[in-house]
Amino acid sequence: MKKGTKLYSIINRKCPFCHEGDFFLSHPYDLKKMGDNYDNCSICNETYNPEPGFYFGAMYISYALGTALMVTIWVGLIILSIEVELFHKIIGISAIWLFLSPLIHSLSKIIWANIFMHYKTNNNLKN
Numbered sequence: 001m002k003k004g005t006k007l008y009s010i011i012n013r014k015c016p017f018c019h020e021g022d023f024f025l026s027h028p029y030d031l032k033k034m035g036d037n038y039d040n041c042s043i044c045n046e047t048y049n050p051e052p053g054f055y056f057g058a059m060y061i062s063y064a065l066g067t068a069l070m071v072t073i074w075v076g077l078i079i080l081s082i083e084v085e086l087f088h089k090i091i092g093i094s095a096i097w098l099f100l101s102p103l104i105h106s107l108s109k110i111i112w113a114n115i116f117m118h119y120k121t122n123n124n125l126k127n
């Protein structure tokens with residue numbers, strides 16, 4: 001994965017500005033610190049919280065990721081011709097979604113951050 005792309009920051013959970021400092025306090029399944037991010041980057045010192053409530057918008061990303069996951073599983077079951085009762089399908093998909101929700105939550109936060117925060121090379125890092 002090439003440093004300098006938004007995907008690098010998202011996949012490696014790194015600072016959207018320098019791609020070196022950690023973005024989150026812990027991994028997504030550390031339920032006490034789930035989705036909590038540092039206030040500033042430890043490397044470039046840029047703030048991760050530009051304004052109060054900044055990450056409320058990540059709910060839109062979370063909704064899109066959750067819907068995409070559910071539709072993918074649903075269509076996958078249809079394509080693979082796996083016959084499952086509707087009730088069991090809903091329970092199964094909900095269980096998978098519940099298991100993946102910490103990951104979806106942290107992914108949605110860092111995707112949201114990467115929409116508004118941009119990579120700065122060493123040349124323009126001080127701006």
Ligand SMILES: [Zn+2]
Nearest residue numbers: 015018041044
């Ligand atoms: Zn940084």
